Amino acid sequence: MHSISTPDLTDAAPDAAVIELQFRNLGGLKQFAGRAVTIKCHEDNSLVKQCVAEPGDGRVLVVDGGGSLRRALLGDMLAEQAAANAWSGLIINGAVRDVDALGSIALGVQALGTIPLKTEKRGEGQRDVVLQIGGARIGPGDYIYADNNGVVVSQRALQ
Known part of the structure; x- marks a missing residue:
């Protein structure tokens, strides 16, 4: 686990990008880090489901749902599977559900x-x-x- 805060990272590496x-x-983890696996989808989490079933190896799944808040791209069952398969976390440009369980x-x-x-699973x-997010x-x-x-x-590891 990377323990340096994102403000300290951006101070030390001003060339790093920030999702605005x-x-x-x-x-449940308020701080996480890892190499990105990317998915682009719209109100269909079929690829998210496939991905979290794989070994995560400490990676981060970045899901561009187009900012849609009409359907949840992650819920407690997929989150539990991701945790069990050693994913570090998920960044979702969209919505989730089962928030009490996610915490x-x-x-x-x-x-x-x-x-x-x-x-829907299409x-x-x-x-x-x-992705551009x-x-x-x-x-x-x-x-x-x-x-x-x-x-x-960042395209390179930050210290």
Whole structure:
């Protein structure tokens, strides 16, 4: 676990990008970091479900749901699976549900908001693509650092 705060990281590495969105920190881990795995989807979490079933190896799943707050891209069952498979956390440009349960799971979860509705599973979306979220470019393998202050993205490891 990376213990340096995101403000200290950006002070030390002014070239690092910051996602300029007001995420809510909803998981049991309030600070998390790891290499990015990227998904782009819209109101369909089929790829999220597939991804959290794989070994996470301390990585961070970054999901660009287009900012939609109409359907939850993550709930307690997928979060528990992600934690069990050693994912460090998820950054979701969209909504989640089961927030009381998410707060008790040893997983980082940041999202724009919450809604009780689940997604339909249509098998749509893209994985391992470059995302543009909140003014930041996030590519597969980039380094993600997240805490209560926000989310920092870097193409190199930050100390």
